Each structure stands twice: as C-alpha cells, then as structure tokens.
C-alpha cells in the first residue's frame with residue numbers, strides 16, 4: 087500500500103484531511119447503513135439539538151501500524167462502551183457496540199494510506215461523534231441522531247515530545263460537578279474548561295489541575311487527561327471521582343503498574359498528597375503519558391522533574407504501553423485488535 091505523501095516524522099497534532107469519513111443517521115429506531123463520504127462538511131438543520139442544547143458526545147482512539155505491518159486499534163470496545171454511556175446520559179440514541187466497531191473498521195480501511203508508517207511516532211487518530219440532528223425548539227431530545235467517524239493522521243500531542251509539563255491547581259473554575267456529566271465525554275465539559283485552560287496558559291502553565299467541585303479538597307483530573315501520582319512507597323495512585331472521565335489509558339496503566347511491581351490504588355486523592363509524590367503524570371489517548379514537572383498550588387509549588395527529565399516510572403509505563411500499541415512486545419492483555427483490509 088502506497089502511503090499518502092505526508093511529512094510523517096514532523097506531523098503535528100492537528101487536523102489533516104483524509105479521503106473519507108463515514109456517516110449514519112437514524113430516527114425512530116430506523117438507521118441508515120453508513121455512507122462513506124469525502125465531503126469535509128455537513129449540512130445540519132439550523133434547529134438541531136446538537137447545536138442548541140448540547141446533545142453531543144464524542145470519542146477519541148488511535149490506530150497504529152505495527153512493526154509487522156498490521157494496522158491495529160487500541161481497546162476499541164472500551165471506547166464503544168463509553169460512547170454508549172455518554173449517549174445515554176444526555177438522552178441520545180446510543181450507537182450499538184457492533185456498529186461502532188464496524189464504522190471504525192470501514193473508515194480506517196477507506197483511509198489505509200493515511201495510517202502513519204511504523205516508527206514515525208505518528209498515528210491515525212479516530213474521532214467518532216454523535217449529535218442530535220433532529221430539529222426541536224423546546225428543550226427535549228431530538229428525534230433524529232447522526233453518528234460520524236472521521237480520522238486524521240496526527241503526530242505527538244506535545245511538540246516538545248516526552249517532556250515534563252507544568253500544572254496549576256485551578257482555584258476559581260470547576261470543570262464538572264458530582265452527579266453532572268463530568269464522567270462522560272460530552273462537548274460541554276470541554277467548553278466549560280476552556281477559560282481556565284487559556285488563563286493557565288497565559289500565566290505560563292501547560293494545563294490546570296481541577297479539584298472536586300463539592301469539597302475542593304480532592305484531585306479530579308487535568309483539563310483533557312486523568313492524573314496519577316507515584317508515592318515514595320511505590321503506589322500508583324489515581325483519583326476516584328464521580329466527575330472525571332474514566333480514562334482507558336489510565337485503566338491500562340493501572341494494570342501495567344501492578345505488573346511492574348507498583349501498587350495500583352484508585353481512591354480519593356487529597357491535594358496535599360502532591361507534596362509526597364516522587365513522580366506524577368497526566369494520561370490519555372492523545373499523549374499516553376505526560377510527565378508532570380511541577381504543580382503550583384496557591385503560593386506553594388512542588389517540583390518533580392528538577393532537570394526537565396521524566397521520572398523512571400513515567401518513562402517505564404510510557405514505554406510499556408507504547409510498545410504494546412506498536413507491537414514491539416507481545417500484547418498479553420488482548421488490547422490491540424487488527425483491522426484487516428476488506
């Protein structure tokens with residue numbers, strides 16, 4: 087297969103056009119069979135609930151070319167299940183798991199030449215999206231939904247590579263509330279975080295670290311990623327909270343941490359605990375792990391990466407997970423699934 091003519095090693099984490107996306111529409115339980123389209127835009131009813139009332143959710147997952155040439159997707163069934171949860175929470179018709187897998191496989195196959203070559207550090211980012219496309223004026227769920235999967239080849243999330251980032255504990259804004267929608271992937275959560283994120287950046291930080299909205303005592307997550315710390319006693323500790331997105335990367339690292347001899351713990355993490363960690367990281371599909379170099383909390387600051395180098399545990403966890411994704415080591419967990427040409 088001849089690859090697209092792209093500067094693979096220097097690709098940024100941005101939108102790069104591919105040949106096809108796939109679209110499904112359904113109303114009253116009747117769905118379309120999925121249409122591959124090369125159109126980059128979409129006609130949307132001006133009264134669609136997705137535009138007015140935030141009836142919208144999405145997913146993000148990655149496809150890799152492995153060492154042996156296989157094209158694989160990472161933990162796709164977990165993303166399919168999370169999309170169902172997101173749809174249900176905002177009363178949208180859920181996309182069945184089999185349809186999700188079918189849609190991703192079809193659109194990846196239609197764009198195989200955009201799967202970045204093994205060893206370039208790039209991957210094919212897959213973005214499934216569901217929104218209420220039916221018109222409503224009153225606040226109620228749509229009677230028509232659209233499910234789209236688009237793909238785009240991406241380079242590393244951070245241009246600087248696997249380098250520590252600097253977080254600031256958010257003291258003014260909340261991202262999500264308990265019993266709200268913080269535990270699902272709806273667009274409104276990201277809109278809610280943009281002001282805080284831009285403020286942090288303009289103050290010289292990379293991202294914010296949110297505390298729980300109720301007590302303002304416990305760590306929730308960073309803007310677009312989960313958070314973990316490694317204690318001096320060798321515990322991989324990550325927050326348990328009703329208002330954070332259950333990260334599939336974090337779930338995988340939790341397993342790998344246990345296998346590496348760390349003790350994995352998911353529990354409420356008090357903000358004062360940051361002063362006792364030897365390492366900390368943010369994790370998610372986009373960057374896998376972003377080592378945390380420092381956290382500023384009010385007038386205090388804790389520094390983990392003194393010489394701007396990631397710690398040994400973050401590095402080992404990152405290497406383990408990316409080696410599984412790229413087929414450099416055997417996937418003993420059944421996390422990668424090949425997408426064979428049709």
Ligand SMILES: Cc1ncc(COP(=O)(O)O)c(C=O)c1O
Pocket residue numbers: 146307309310311312330331332333334335336369370371372
């Ligand atoms: C708010 C938030 N938390 C955590 C994550 C990490 O989740 P995952 O590892 O499934 O990509 C993401 C990214 O999807 C996110 O947007």
